[in-house]
Amino acid sequence: MPTRGKSAHDVVIVGGGVIGCSIAYFLAAHHGIQAVILERDGIGSGASGNAAGELAAVGRHQYSDMYTKFILQGIAMHHELADEIMDTSGIDYLFSDITQVRPALNRSDVTDLQYQVQWQESLGLSANWVEPSELKSRYGWLSHKALGAVETVEKQLESYPFCLAMLRAAEKLGVTVKSGDAAKIVQLPGQIVEVELESGETIQTTNLVIANGPWAVALGASLGFTIPMKPLRGQIVHAALPSGFGLPSYSIFHDSNYMLPKASGALLLGTTDEAVGFNPFPTKEAERDILASVVDMIPPLEAASVIRTTACLRPSTPDDLPIIGQIPDSDGIYLATGHGHKGITLALITGKAIGDLVARRNCDIDISMFKLSRFGTMQ
Ligand SMILES: Cc1cc2nc3c(=O)[nH]c(=O)nc-3n(C[C@H](O)[C@H](O)[C@H](O)COP(=O)(O)OP(=O)(O)OC[C@H]3O[C@@H](n4cnc5c(N)ncnc54)[C@H](O)[C@@H]3O)c2cc1C
Structure with a gap:
């Protein structure tokens, strides 16, 4: 079993959409942790590669002041990091x-x-x-x-090139992609999480991030809790x-x-x-x-x-807010999903927040309103 730190399987991220790729990038760029992204289809093959790519805080949806400010913070990160991501990846996503x-x-x-x-x-x-x-x-x-x-x-921006740029930038920092379809998650003693693939293969890790878009519901169910998404x-x-x-x-x-x-x-x-x-x-x-x-x-x-x-x-999700954070009472299992209409806009801020959490670092981003427990569906 790998020890926490630099081992390739120290962190496994299920889902190679924009959220999974961004988390992998921030873990590598800010914390030197090289995650494995587990993707069953193609990178950006879900909504992430097919979205319109508009980054606006106010528009057809009117959100609360707090959530709107969070979205604005997410857009500010796009401004701040676009050149860095495009330079590192070599992909111009037309920001x-x-x-x-x-x-x-x-x-x-x-x-x-x-x-x-x-x-x-x-x-x-x-x-x-x-x-x-x-x-x-x-x-x-x-x-x-x-x-x-x-x-x-x-x-x-252009959604698919953006998603690919996040991945390429992460790969240049040591992140790898594994092809596989996560079927079930089992929490083992000793802070070990096991991911069972449809192929029968199993992967063990000390930190698992569930970032596979709407399909996260099934992985939550395999752990015994409901994600209302x-x-x-x-x-x-x-x-x-x-x-x-x-x-x-x-x-x-x-x-x-x-x-x-x-x-x-x-x-x-x-x-x-x-x-x-x-x-x-x-x-x-x-x-x-x-x-x-x-x-x-x-x-x-x-x-x-x-x-x-x-x-x-x-x-x-029922309240249109994402679910971002550690699963209560779990050892090293995190959720980053439910971004609805705003996943491209919120990719960087989500990546940074989860990256800091997984690395057990203080995070200057307030994600308290995005806890799964707000739905009262934990068993
Ligand atoms: C028409 C449309 C337009 C949009 N326009 C915008 C926009 O302009 N601006 C904006 O901010 N947002 C927009 N969005 C929203 C945005 O696209 C999503 O919120 C975002 O892409 C979600 O990203 P994700 O990584 O969570 O999920 P996804 O992109 O769905 O990625 C999940 C990945 O996980 C993989 N996966 C699933 N299950 C498993 C498994 N069991 N094992 C391994 N891999 C698995 C999938 O193959 C997929 O690649 C739009 C969405 C739509 C539908």
């Missing part, structure tokens, strides 16, 4: 600015959005209310039905514009619908929030619904053609 326009399409939107402007300002964020008379000249793609809009400048399918239409159109220089978001031009030249139209179990397949129905809604809000998209539609599963 860039994008103007975000949130239109009011009815009177109640006007009230909500004007309140949001004040709230954003109270958080120290810059947000402007654009009057309807200015919309046509500034945001000509938007329907003339809009009664005003909030404009902000946000960050975005469900997969929430989201679909994105990848669209192309006819020649001569040119990609708009701003994004437009309203409820679940959005148009997001990417720095790569791609045009993403979203999305859905579907509770359909572990079904990761795109549907023609969702594609039609997304197109109908975005064309209504952004008429020039009528001319867009569909390249493909993708679907993936968000790990979604």
Whole structure:
């Protein structure tokens, strides 16, 4: 059995999504601990490699002040570390600015959005209310039905290259990936955790991080506790514009619908929030619904053609907050999942927090509101 410290199996992370890769990176970069990432499919093959890649604290979801501040801290870490991660990994994940326009399409939107402007300002964020008379000249793609809009400048990135960059940077510091499907976790005496793979192989470790997205529920059950989390399918239409159109220089978001031009030249139209179990397949129905809604809000998209539609599963908790921390009464078992709509945004802050916890170091990030025990489902 490896001793705690530098041995390759001192830390095992189940899940090679953006959360698992980020934890591995911080463990290696900040603590010199080289974890093994256990991944059953491909790195970033879940939501992490298929997400829109928008990093905004305020948008279609209105979170509590505390959670919004945590998200802002997460975005600040992206600003701080983007160059370091891109340099170490050699992967440019196109971390860039994008103007975000949130239109009011009815009177109640006007009230909500004007309140949001004040709230954003109270958080120290810059947000402007654009009057309807200015919309046509500034945001000509938007329907003339809009009664005003909030404009902000946000960050975005390319999700799959970002996930790969986290992995490559971690690998350069000694992290390894093992192919395998974790079926069961057993806590053995002497602070040893055993992971049983579907293949029958077993892996022992002194620190296990469960970071396998919505599938963490099954691993929790094998340990005898309930993780109240469900997969929430989201679909994105990848669209192309006819020649001569040119990609708009701003994004437009309203409820679940959005148009997001990417720095790569791609045009993403979203999305859905579907509770359909572990079904990761795109549907023609969702594609039609997304197109109908975005064309209504952004008429020039009528001319867009569909390249493909993708679907993936968000790990979604009842209160929309992630689950980050040590499992109570366990010896060396940690959870990092449930990031819902914000996993790309919160990847770095989660990676640092769990890295510090596993290394038994003081952590300057407050993760007390993300404990599993808040649900009262521990046995
Ligand atoms: C349509 C859509 C758009 C999104 N857009 C954004 C966005 O713009 N900004 C943002 O911040 N967030 C966004 N998200 C949310 C974000 O994608 C997720 O919160 C995040 O990717 C979750 O990462 P994860 O690493 O926890 O899970 P995942 O990406 O699901 O990774 C889990 C990994 O674990 C592996 N795995 C599962 N079970 C096992 C097992 N038993 N053994 C071994 N390996 C296993 C899987 O193969 C997978 O690779 C979006 C999500 C969707 C669906």
